[in-house]
Amino acid sequence: MSTLSRGKRPRTATYHHGDLHAEILRASGNILEEQGVAGLSLREAARRAGVSHNAPYRHFADRDALLAALAAEGFAELGRVLESAAVQGPRARGEAYVRFALEYPQRFRLMFGGTLRLDAHPALREAASRTYQALVRAFEPLAGSQAAPTAAAAAWALVHGLAQLLLDGHFADVRHAGQSVDAFVRSVLGAVRFARAP
Amino acid sequence: MSTLSRGKRPRTATYHHGDLHAEILRASGNILEEQGVAGLSLREAARRAGVSHNAPYRHFADRDALLAALAAEGFAELGRVLESAAVQGPRARGEAYVRFALEYPQRFRLMFGGTLRLDAHPALREAASRTYQALVRAFEPLAGSQAAPTAAAAAWALVHGLAQLLLDGHFADVRHAGQSVDAFVRSVLGAVRFARAP
DNA sequence: GGATACATGTTGACGATGGCAACATAGACC
DNA sequence: GGTCTATGTTGCCATCGTCAACATGTATCC
Numbered sequence: 001m002s003t004l005s006r007g008k009r010p011r012t013a014t015y016h017h018g019d020l021h022a023e024i025l026r027a028s029g030n031i032l033e034e035q036g037v038a039g040l041s042l043r044e045a046a047r048r049a050g051v052s053h054n055a056p057y058r059h060f061a062d063r064d065a066l067l068a069a070l071a072a073e074g075f076a077e078l079g080r081v082l083e084s085a086a087v088q089g090p091r092a093r094g095e096a097y098v099r100f101a102l103e104y105p106q107r108f109r110l111m112f113g114g115t116l117r118l119d120a121h122p123a124l125r126e127a128a129s130r131t132y133q134a135l136v137r138a139f140e141p142l143a144g145s146q147a148a149p150t151a152a153a154a155a156w157a158l159v160h161g162l163a164q165l166l167l168d169g170h171f172a173d174v175r176h177a178g179q180s181v182d183a184f185v186r187s188v189l190g191a192v193r194f195a196r197a198p
Numbered sequence: 199m200s201t202l203s204r205g206k207r208p209r210t211a212t213y214h215h216g217d218l219h220a221e222i223l224r225a226s227g228n229i230l231e232e233q234g235v236a237g238l239s240l241r242e243a244a245r246r247a248g249v250s251h252n253a254p255y256r257h258f259a260d261r262d263a264l265l266a267a268l269a270a271e272g273f274a275e276l277g278r279v280l281e282s283a284a285v286q287g288p289r290a291r292g293e294a295y296v297r298f299a300l301e302y303p304q305r306f307r308l309m310f311g312g313t314l315r316l317d318a319h320p321a322l323r324e325a326a327s328r329t330y331q332a333l334v335r336a337f338e339p340l341a342g343s344q345a346a347p348t349a350a351a352a353a354w355a356l357v358h359g360l361a362q363l364l365l366d367g368h369f370a371d372v373r374h375a376g377q378s379v380d381a382f383v384r385s386v387l388g389a390v391r392f393a394r395a396p
Numbered sequence: 397g398g399a400t401a402c403a404t405g406t407t408g409a410c411g412a413t414g415g416c417a418a419c420a421t422a423g424a425c426c
Numbered sequence: 427g428g429t430c431t432a433t434g435t436t437g438c439c440a441t442c443g444t445c446a447a448c449a450t451g452t453a454t455c456c
Binding site for chain 2 (some may be wrong): 043165168169171
């Protein structure tokens, strides 16, 4: 089961919450998928956690820090998803990447939307980098270790762009009426070959 | 009333501005690149245009409408850029796409960041669609008219993802120290072939 | 066990923002 | 000239992020 929870949680009536950090993350994650990043406010998160409007500040320096934490969660989950698709080969990994984006569209947009500068959040950069390293390793057998980094970059760019454009609805005209998203993704990924030689 | 304008721009002393619509767009475009979409406020745009905080509402229904207009401008400009690179073939077009993103990063993010739903802004969808159609046409000679739509989709995804990931700084580790962005883009694009057969 | 320090929540305030309503003014049209 | 309408302005409100001051549990030390 996914770590990016979408649920609710019973709350104790004590003055101290117990695990407000996690609760705020959970509530924020819900709001994020419902309203998008622009609609996510600290105050609404606090409200949903049943806590005063300033309580979140004990756990997140500011709104940006909360967003960074949400994004880092996203990278970790994406890494897990890709990992578990690994056994089926690189192609399956690409499909899993797109599937993740479509399942958690707002999370995905937060992770890559440029709202957050990686430079400002080292933990975030590290999470993103780890995910990418896994991609590179996956491409070594496919393209030879020499060309692997470049091929991996191309592959990442391809699936990433595909996910993003799908999310934005830019392929609405292209997909023939009955074609499922999955089939479309497969056909697009199938239209590409990665060169061996540098 | 004094005609001594203290603003940065010569502002006519008339009560009516003359072309506030264009001026707001201009000011907003500047703010956008300076601060990103989150930092763009109607009030700041009004301030820069030397006009009251509510004047923009005569020209844009709300903030979202202003953003949509900015994005539409962006799609038009991107279309122009791609068109003028067309003579040098599809590869050059791809490079031009990435160059556009790097030159106007915030504009690009606004166009594709998911802040705007295409469904809510028909004019925007049309502008985006036009740009995409041009891409498809460019790919017909390369992949045969049968496979063209799919190949074009793949090509768009590739350059789009490349642009996005470059913007976010995800390729920081990958690009060898001395390698220029242009060279990196060329090598990545060069690592990909588009299949002829469906 | 009780006093004390510290982490965690709360209340209240401020300035900025998006947006509504009511009013003001300048051109256009008669 | 007189009226209509598009365009700006002023004033206002709720919401938001964030700071400062205060309250309340929990842990620590004697």
